[in-house]
């Protein structure tokens with residue numbers, strides 16, 4: 001047991017006090033873990049300079065589940081500081097990755113074998129609470145909500161035991177923290193679909209998610225991988241990660257739509273497409289760029305509250321499939337240790353995604369940097 005076990009820990013965290021407000025570095029109190037909870041010393045947390053779009057989306061007030069004040073962050077790596085009663089899956093000193101998609105192994109979802117969407121803690125998680133409907137964070141006496149069951153923008157966080165996995169300590173947490181979201185999502189979105197080997201693929205949006213989809217599609221043997229992005233600076237990134245072609249949809253002749261261009265360019269459409277933008281118009285284009293009879297389009301991007309997708313039902317009647325994925329369909333506790341080993345063996349790229357590093361005190365600066373479009377992933381050193 002560590003010396004701090006059983007005591008409240010005072011540490012620094014980036015707190016968002018209200019929708020649309022900046023993050024403020026504050027001293028917070030982190031209560032000890034209750035039964036079936038784990039307190040983690042977070043060493044690194046990842047973000048796009050967009051802080052992984054999803055944190056920014058909640059900060060901005062566009063998330064229908066957003067609650068404030070809150071400690072955001074969901075792509076972290078750390079070391080278990082203490083555990084509550086009944087925790088058997090991780091121990092003090094383990095190197096761990098918090099999981100925003102829990103895996104209890106016992107609920108209807110987990111037992112179905114059909115999905116990674118565990119139901120055990122999702123309802124309380126969506127309300128910013130621990131499973132017992134209370135919070136472990138306070139700041140100046142005020143309770144602070146949790147985020148996605150992880151809250152990695154704090155030097156210490158508390159998570160449910162079903163929401164954390166121990167990984168090989170030989171892997172640098174500075175790198176594998178990124179498996180907490182983006183890279184794993186992209187990897188799973190590709191490897192969990194049959195038939196991508198030998199097929200044509202189009203990837204809309206070349207941030208970390210899109211680049212991860214491109215590199216995994218290449219890895220599994222896709223015959224052609226077309227990257228689509230409005231940001232010209234992404235062409236060299238897309239090619240570096242394995243894209244065979246790059247198209248800027250704003251540079252097409254006349255008023256040609258990107259889906260029409262792609263259908264023409266690929267003799268009837270793509271076998272597989274992926275939306276990695278979160279833009280509902282792009283999602284439609286990605287579906288309509290699929291080949292009649294068999295094309296499959298996967299939505300990965302998260303759209304703001306109130307946004308809806310649309311297309312002519314004829315697109316589906318004529319054999320295209322529209323689907324989506326959360327955390328790439330990956331079951332975190334079962335599969336992340338293997339993915340970490342794949343990284344150590346050189347079979348999964350992580351280092352190539354890291355374009356920026358920041359100190360905790362600079363975490364919010366990243367929100368400004370995000371508008372430069374130069375960042376793929378930024379790793380924040382939470383001790384600094």
Ligand SMILES: NC(=O)C1=CN([C@@H]2O[C@H](COP(=O)(O)OP(=O)(O)OC[C@H]3O[C@@H](n4cnc5c(N)ncnc54)[C@H](OP(=O)(O)O)[C@@H]3O)[C@@H](O)[C@H]2O)C=CC1
Pocket residue numbers: 048050052053054181182185204205206207208209210228229230231234249276277278279282299300301302303325326327328373376
């Ligand atoms: N389903 C899941 O489990 C997960 C979903 N996500 C979601 O995935 C999405 C992508 O995340 P991330 O890669 O970090 O985001 P980024 O913002 O880093 O990347 C998105 C890319 O798409 C480009 N883009 C914007 N508009 C268009 C357009 N109309 N056509 C083509 N490209 C466009 C952007 O260009 P520019 O920079 O110039 O705007 C940028 O290059 C987000 O919505 C995120 O919330 C993330 C993780 C997990």
Ligand SMILES: N[C@@H](CCC(=O)N[C@@H](CSC=O)C(=O)NCC(=O)O)C(=O)O
Pocket residue numbers: 052054055063064065066101117122181302303304305326327
């Ligand atoms: N609260 C949001 C939900 C946004 C969302 O879809 N999140 C993804 C992960 S995005 C990571 O960067 C996800 O896993 N969804 C499944 C889930 O159970 O939340 C909203 O209400 O829009």
Ligand SMILES: [Zn+2]
Pocket residue numbers: 102103104105106107108109110111117118119120
């Ligand atoms: Zn479950």
Ligand SMILES: [Zn+2]
Pocket residue numbers: 052053054074075181182
């Ligand atoms: Zn994310």
